[in-house]
Amino acid sequence: MEFPQLEYLRRRRCDSAVNTEQKKLTQTPLLKIWVPWMGCSLNRRRGSSVPQFCNSPTMIVMVGLPARGKTYISKKLTRYLNWIGVPTKMFNVGQYRREAVKIYKNFEFFKPDNEEAMKIRKACATAALKDVAAYFSKEQGQVAVFDATNTTRERRAIILSYAKERGYKVFFVESICDDPEIIAENIKQVKFGSPDYVDRDIDEALEDFSRRIECYRASYMPMDDEEDRKLSYIKIFDVGSRYLVNRVQDHIQSRIVYYLMNIHVTPRSIYLSRHGESELNLLGRIGGDSGLSPRGQKYANALATFIRGQNIRELKVWTSHMKRTIQTAEALGVQYEQWKALNEIDAGVCEELTYEEIQENFPEEFALRDQDKYRYRYPKGESYEDLVHRLEPVIMELERQENVLVVCHQAIFRCLLAYFLDKPADELPYLRCPLHTVLKLTPVAYGCKVESFFLNIEAVNTHRERQAGHYGQKKPYLNKKSREKKINRKQL
Amino acid sequence: SVCMTNCPTLIVTVGLPARGKTYISKKLTRYLNWIGVPTREFNVGQYRRECVKIYKSFEFFRPDNEEGLKIRRQCASAALNDVRQYLTEDGGQVAVFDATNTTRERRDTIIQFAEQNGFKVFFVESVCEDPDVIQENIVQVKLGSPDYTNCNTEEAAEDFMKRIKCYENSYEPLDEVLDRDLSFIKIMDVGQRYLVNRVLDHIQSRIVYYLMNIHITPRSIYLCRHGESELNVNGRIGGDSGLTPRGKEFGKKLSQFLQTQGISDLKVWTSQMKRTIQTAESLSVPYEQWKVLNEIDAGVCEEMMYEEIQDHFPLEFALRDQDKYRYRYPKGESYEDLVQRLEPVIMELERQENVLVICHQAVMRCLLAYFLDKTAEELPYLKCPLHTVLKLTPVAYGCKVESISLNVDAVNTHRERPEVGISLEAHRRAHTHPQEDGSVWPDMAFSPRAFSSTGCTVQASAFLLTHGVNLTPNPQHSKHPTRK
Numbered sequence: 011m012e013f014p015q016l017e018y019l020r021r022r023r024c025d026s027a028v029n030t031e032q033k034k035l036t037q038t039p040l041l042k043i044w045v046p047w048m049g050c051s052l053n054r055r056r057g058s059s060v061p062q063f064c065n066s067p068t069m070i071v072m073v074g075l076p077a078r079g080k081t082y083i084s085k086k087l088t089r090y091l092n093w094i095g096v097p098t099k100m101f102n103v104g105q106y107r108r109e110a111v112k113i114y115k116n117f118e119f120f121k122p123d124n125e126e127a128m129k130i131r132k133a134c135a136t137a138a139l140k141d142v143a144a145y146f147s148k149e150q151g152q153v154a155v156f157d158a159t160n161t162t163r164e165r166r167a168i169i170l171s172y173a174k175e176r177g178y179k180v181f182f183v184e185s186i187c188d189d190p191e192i193i194a195e196n197i198k199q200v201k202f203g204s205p206d207y208v209d210r211d212i213d214e215a216l217e218d219f220s221r222r223i224e225c226y227r228a229s230y231m232p233m234d235d236e237e238d239r240k241l242s243y244i245k246i247f248d249v250g251s252r253y254l255v256n257r258v259q260d261h262i263q264s265r266i267v268y269y270l271m272n273i274h275v276t277p278r279s280i281y282l283s284r285h286g287e288s289e290l291n292l293l294g295r296i297g298g299d300s301g302l303s304p305r306g307q308k309y310a311n312a313l314a315t316f317i318r319g320q321n322i323r324e325l326k327v328w329t330s331h332m333k334r335t336i337q338t339a340e341a342l343g344v345q346y347e348q349w350k351a352l353n354e355i356d357a358g359v360c361e362e363l364t365y366e367e368i369q370e371n372f373p374e375e376f377a378l379r380d381q382d383k384y385r386y387r388y389p390k391g392e393s394y395e396d397l398v399h400r401l402e403p404v405i406m407e408l409e410r411q412e413n414v415l416v417v418c419h420q421a422i423f424r425c426l427l428a429y430f431l432d433k434p435a436d437e438l439p440y441l442r443c444p445l446h447t448v449l450k451l452t453p454v455a456y457g458c459k460v461e462s463f464f465l466n467i468e469a470v471n472t473h474r475e476r477q478a479g480h481y482g483q484k485k486p487y488l489n490k491k492s493r494e495k496k497i498n499r500k501q502l
Numbered sequence: 503s504v505c506m507t508n509c510p511t512l513i514v515t516v517g518l519p520a521r522g523k524t525y526i527s528k529k530l531t532r533y534l535n536w537i538g539v540p541t542r543e544f545n546v547g548q549y550r551r552e553c554v555k556i557y558k559s560f561e562f563f564r565p566d567n568e569e570g571l572k573i574r575r576q577c578a579s580a581a582l583n584d585v586r587q588y589l590t591e592d593g594g595q596v597a598v599f600d601a602t603n604t605t606r607e608r609r610d611t612i613i614q615f616a617e618q619n620g621f622k623v624f625f626v627e628s629v630c631e632d633p634d635v636i637q638e639n640i641v642q643v644k645l646g647s648p649d650y651t652n653c654n655t656e657e658a659a660e661d662f663m664k665r666i667k668c669y670e671n672s673y674e675p676l677d678e679v680l681d682r683d684l685s686f687i688k689i690m691d692v693g694q695r696y697l698v699n700r701v702l703d704h705i706q707s708r709i710v711y712y713l714m715n716i717h718i719t720p721r722s723i724y725l726c727r728h729g730e731s732e733l734n735v736n737g738r739i740g741g742d743s744g745l746t747p748r749g750k751e752f753g754k755k756l757s758q759f760l761q762t763q764g765i766s767d768l769k770v771w772t773s774q775m776k777r778t779i780q781t782a783e784s785l786s787v788p789y790e791q792w793k794v795l796n797e798i799d800a801g802v803c804e805e806m807m808y809e810e811i812q813d814h815f816p817l818e819f820a821l822r823d824q825d826k827y828r829y830r831y832p833k834g835e836s837y838e839d840l841v842q843r844l845e846p847v848i849m850e851l852e853r854q855e856n857v858l859v860i861c862h863q864a865v866m867r868c869l870l871a872y873f874l875d876k877t878a879e880e881l882p883y884l885k886c887p888l889h890t891v892l893k894l895t896p897v898a899y900g901c902k903v904e905s906i907s908l909n910v911d912a913v914n915t916h917r918e919r920p921e922v923g924i925s926l927e928a929h930r931r932a933h934t935h936p937q938e939d940g941s942v943w944p945d946m947a948f949s950p951r952a953f954s955s956t957g958c959t960v961q962a963s964a965f966l967l968t969h970g971v972n973l974t975p976n977p978q979h980s981k982h983p984t985r986k
Contacts, residue, residue, distance in 0.1 A: 035744070035776055035783070043791065044779045239695075252678070253698040258714065261853060268711045271701065350839060361833075390804075396793060400843070410704060 040378050042387040066179050067146040068262055070155045071169055073184035075230060076223050077196040079249065080185055083270065084157040085456050087183075090269055093429045094402055095395070096262065097151050101142055103158035106134035114206040117218050120225040135165070139172050146178065153262065161230040163237070170241075181263050182243035183270065184233050192249060193223075199455050249275055269406070278412035279322070280430070280451045282423055285334035286310045287445050287469040290362065294470070297354060297361040302337045305467055309446045310341035312465040316448060317342060317415065326414045328352065328404075335417045346417075351400050354419035358391025365474065380477040383439035394439050397425050405429055420472055430458045440476045445469035509620050510589035511705055513598045514612055516627035518673060519666045520639040522692070523628055526713065527600040528899050530626075533712055536872045537845055538838070539705065540594050544585055546601035549577035557649040560664040565672055578608070582615050589621060596705065597621075604673040606680075613684075624706050625686035626713065627676050635692055636666075642898050693717055712849070718896075721855040722765070723873070725866055726891040728777035729753050730912040733805065734888065737913070740797060740804040745780045748910055752889045753784030755908040759891065760785065760858070769857045771795065771847075778860045789860075794843045797862035801834025808917065823920045826882035837882050840868050848872055863915055866892075873901045883919045888912035 035044045070087065072080040084100050091098035110130055111119070119127045135158060145151040160166055166182070173180045187193065197219055201207065207215040233243050238256070244267055245254040253271055258264050286306025290298045302310065317325065327344055329335035330352035339346040360368050360375070369376045372389075379386040387393035401422065408414060408426075416426065420443050428438040430451050443449075446469045450461040513530065515523040527543045534541035553573055554562070562570045578601060588594040603609055609625070616623045630636065640662055644650065650658040676686050678697070687710055688697040696714055701707050729749025733741045745753070760768065770787055772778035773795035782789040803811050803818070812819045815832075822829040830836035844865065851857060851869075859869065863886050871881040873894050886892075889912045893904040 035780060037776070043774060044776045046783060235695075251700060252682075253696075255696040255698065255714065257694060261850065264711075264715055264853065267714065268707075271698065271710065272707055350842070399793070407704065410707060 039374070040382055040386050041393070042389065066177055067151065068153045068179045068181060069142065069169070069173050070153060070266065071160055071166070071180060071182045072155070072157045073160045073166070073182050073233060073243075074186065075161065075226050076159065077193050077201065077219070078185040078187050079196065079275075080159070080183075081157055081200070082275075082456060083183060083185065083246075083273075084155045086273060087266065087269065088153075088155050089429070089432045090405075091153055091266075092432070092434070093398065093405075094265075095398065096153055097149075098153040098155065099145050099149075099151055100155045100157055101138045101145075103131075103134050103138050103156075106138050107131060108205055110134055117221040117225060120222050122225060122229055135168075139169070143172075143176060146176075159226055161226050163231045179259060179263075180242065181259075181266065182233060182241060183266075184243060184245045186232060186245060186247050187249060189248060203455065244270060246270065269409070272406055272409045274410070275453075276412060278414075278453075280408060280413075281317075281320075281322075281415040281448055282426060282443075282451065283313060283338075283415065283417050283448045284420060284423055284443060284445050285332075285338045285417060286313075288334040291445065291470050291472060294364045295362050296365070296368075297357040299332050299334075301333050305469055306334070306338070306445075307341070309465060309467045309469070310338045312446075312467055313338065313448065314342045316463065316465060320450075322413045322415075324413060326411055327417065328414060329417045330354065330419065330422070332419070335419070338417050342415075349404060351404050352416070352418045352422055355394070355397055355421035356388065356391040358388035360388050360391065383476075384435045394421060394425065395435075397421055401425050401429075431460065432457075442473055445472065509622055510594065511596045512585065512589070512612070512616050512621045512623050513596060513709070514603055514609070514623060514625050515598070515600050516603045516609070516625055516676060516686075517629065518604065518669050519602065520636050520644065520662070521628040521630050522639065522718075523602070523626075524600055524643070525718075525899060526626060526628065526689075526716075527598045529716060530709065530712065531596075531598055532872070532875045533848075534596055534709075535875075535877075536841065536848075537708075538841065539596055541596040541598065542588055542594055543598040543600050544581045544588075546574075546577050546581050546599075549581050550574060551648055553577055560661050560668060563665050563668040565668060578611075582612070586615075586619055590619065602669055604669050606674045622702060622706075623685065624702075624709065625676060625684060626709075627686060627688045629675060629688060629690045630692060632691060646898070687713060689713060712852070715849055715852045717852070719855060721857075721896075723851060723856075723894045724760075724858040724891055725869055725886075725894065726756065726858070726860055727862060727866055727886060727888050728775070728781045728860060729756075729910075730888050731777040734913050734915055737807045738805050739808070740800040742775050742777075744776050748889075748912055749777070749781070750784070752908060752910045752912070753781045755889075755910055756781065756891070757785045759906065759908060765856045767856060769854055770860065771857060772860045773797065773862060773865070775862070778862070781860050792847060794847060795859070795861045795865055798837070798840055798864040799831065799834040801831035803831050803834065826919075827878040837864060837868065838878075840864060844868050874903065875900075885916055888915065 037044050074080050088098045088100045142154040201219050242257040242259050286302045286309035289300040289303050292303050327346035329339045329346055329348050331348050331350050384394045423443040424441040427441050446465050446467045448463045452459045517523050531541045531543045585597040589597055644662050645658050685700045685702050729745045729752035732743040770789035772782045772789050772791050774791045774793045827837045866886040867884045870884050889908050889910045891906045895902045
């Protein structure tokens with residue numbers, strides 16, 4: 011539901027109230043976005059480095075028997091969408107059920123003839139839907155992932171009508187799998203650790219869970235080519251071997267489909283490392299394109315030894331286009347690929363300055379950066395937010411690949427790490443990514459195991475802590491509420 | 503960019519006549535070439551037309567026409583031969599084999615051919631039963647085909663429908679079960695629904711994403727630059743200046759022009775530079791700002807005049823004229839970099855309907871090259887004058903272009919392709935700058951860029967190291983404000 015005219019009318023009203031002299035553009039100090047004169051409070055257009063493509067909120071509705079990867083997909087999708095800047099939240103109906111029915115006895119709860127339980131389960135679904143509505147209207151959410159089995163057409167019809175009344179778009183994601191090995195692996199990875207089975211032994215849990223699945227099977231109505239031809243959905247078969255995609259409505263659904271078609275569950279590890287210590291690092295200067303210091307060269311050699319020791323199958327190595335990452339990769343003695351997208355954040359006019367010099371020459375810029383390090387854009391440079399945008403193809407390709415070593419830079423490392431560890435925007439620019447340390451990320455269950463290896467070669471510390479007094483500081487221009495107001499207006 | 507494929511890929515279309523196979527083939531080829539993947543299409547119908555000079559009637563396609571079948575098989579073989587040549591010897595990475603390929607037997611032949619040569623195969627099937635869509639297809643591209651130059655419209659349409667019938671009986675669509683080991687996408691009803699099976703690698707994933715975003719709803723794309731800017735008038739490149747009075751006049755004229763066009767639901771996109779935003783402001787409609795639409799970053803040459811660049815960086819200046827597409831400004835970008843950052847814009851333009859993009863000279867050249875299928879050599883010299891709107895309307899297999907000058911004077915910012923480049927020896931010398939201490943600093947313009955994983959990386963980096971890469975940055979290459 012787009013109302014571009016409203017935006018236009020608001021401007022007309024504002025224009026007549028404001029002297030035409032004052033209609034010139036000004037550049038917002040933090041984001042460095044050109045906007046019409048800020049004096050008129052009605053006229054504040056939200057600028058951002060990324061166009062906003064969501065107008066109506068979207069509900070992503072999972073469909074599938076238990077142990078088909080619905081929660082795995084939901085969590086991963088939510089993490090991805092939040093990282094690229096689309097406020098997304100997951101609503102797991104199982105969680106609501108666990109809160110309603112404090113203690114899980116056994117599969118009998120899920121029997122289709124268990125009237126009492128049916129009532130509770132329906133109430134939980136309704137409660138979750140209500141929270142979805144609150145997320146959209148009060149918390150400026152843009153996407154809600156409704157994670158439940160939703161295996162009957164009846165349940166899906168309830169969700170569809172709920173969404174229709176409120177003007178939400180609905181996109182179904184169905185996971186279909188009959189490979190007993192995959193299902194057993196699923197159960198092992200995530201069900202045994204579930205709060206439902208905390209006091210059971212493995213065989214008991216497996217037996218109970220299998221009977222739970224059976225409870226759903228009789229009434230399972232998969233999305234149908236004919237009956238559901240008017241709905242928007244993707245059907246994922248056998249963990250991505252095949253997909254059926256129907257009626258993609260808009261940009262965000264197209265991005266979601268692309269993402270879902272690129273992820274896989276093959277075990278693998280991703281190694282993240284910065285380049286070895288550089289000459290400019292030693293001088294305390296940011297940016298630039300210098301080579302490695304002697305210690306940095308030592309690190310490159312140590313990295314080669316470390317990687318060989320890890321015995322990694324078919325490792326891909328990626329670097330940026332900057333000398334220091336390339337020199338580091340050279341020591342590995344294997345082929346590597348260079349991505350311009352992995353280049354360090356462009357500090358614009360502050361390139362190759364020390365923090366002291368920046369504070370001296372650009373005191374306002376220096377202060378603004380500390381106010382909102384994620385969105386702050388260097389004059390003629392970039393922001394972390396811009397970085398995330400340019401790193402998205404890297405993340406997409408990392409999802410497709412298996413074992414990869416990425417040799418990059420501090421700000422880049424932080425962005426990639428934030429994606430894998432689901433860190434929000436205000437924590438991202440302060441993540442610790444020291445030199446001469448390799449992080450090994452291994453996807454496990456619903457998240458990522460992190461192992462940190464410091465290769466025992468001293469280096470300078472390039473980390474700048476979050477400055478005191480800037481935690482959740484409520485500056486009138488920059489506070490969360492007024493930013494959200496802008497989003498809200500745009501959404502209208 | 504990253505290496506897309508290790509072995510070449512053969513894309514094979516599948517479908518009855520008039521299902522959009524050639525439309526998809528040409529569009530996909532254009533897109534892949536634009537993003538830098540050397541691609542060529544091989545249309546078997548073309549081979550048939552060369553073989554059988556004169557097309558008589560649909561009878562040629564009858565399944566019981568032995569003579570016809572022999573010729574058609576020969577044409578397919580000839581085309582496959584050319585595919586092999588292109589992919590193994592001519593540096594091609596993707597070949598699009600455009601034919602009906604409606605029988606499993608024909609497809610098996612192709613699969614064997616690919617296996618023998620080490621090519622990956624990806625099928626693109628188009629299935630459509632909507633008679634209106636098929637009719638529109640026929641009207642748009644078949645009636646004008648060389649096969650029907652001497653027929654009137656009714657005759658041609660009737661013959662073509664009979665031609666389709668010839669294929670229908672033996673048509674074996676790709677099957678979920680029988681073909682489960684093949685990699686393919688089945689496009690149903692012009693993109694309503696897709697079935698995607700076994701995507702093997704990056705390039706196939708990109709192809710699927712692209713095919714799922716294109717549509718055939720009639721629409722127009724308007725491209726224009728910002729109004730004339732202050733720096734334009736001073737003959738300086740880049741920067742972030744505002745509009746001159748003439749530039750503002752253009753904004754007003756643009757607004758009037760758009761109203762005469764009567765476009766429904768026009769989206770307006772700008773960059774994040776002041777001059778495009780000021781231009782959009784005159785339109786009094788909402789617009790979206792894209793950072794990726796920003797003008798090419800000229801690095802150390804920002805806000806300089808061409809004469810000043812020639813004075814201060816004569817080597818850079820000469821190098822740029824040698825290969826304007828790949829040349830990267832020191833601490834800046836190349837056209838090649840631009841294309842990469844504009845790819846999401848192209849993808850979104852494909853999804854959208856009526857859009858006006860207000861951008862910059864280099865950016866507009868890249869976008870135009872995509873729509874008009876211009877090569878990397880031509881791209882940096884495309885004419886994109888100020889105060890002129892280009893209206894692009896997809897039609898048949900290409901794009902109709904209307905150039906509308908809004909009659910507001912402006913400076914000319916176009917630099918023609920120069921006649922003479924520097925000699926090869928000077929070119930080689932240009933790779934290095936000897937320093938006082940005897941070490942040698944390699945030219946930033948040719949700093950190693952993306953390579954395929956075939957060993958080039960090692961060579962280029964070895965060059966850096968054996969030439970004793972100078973650790974102190976060249977003071978000339980500084981973005982520090984005092985330079986100005």
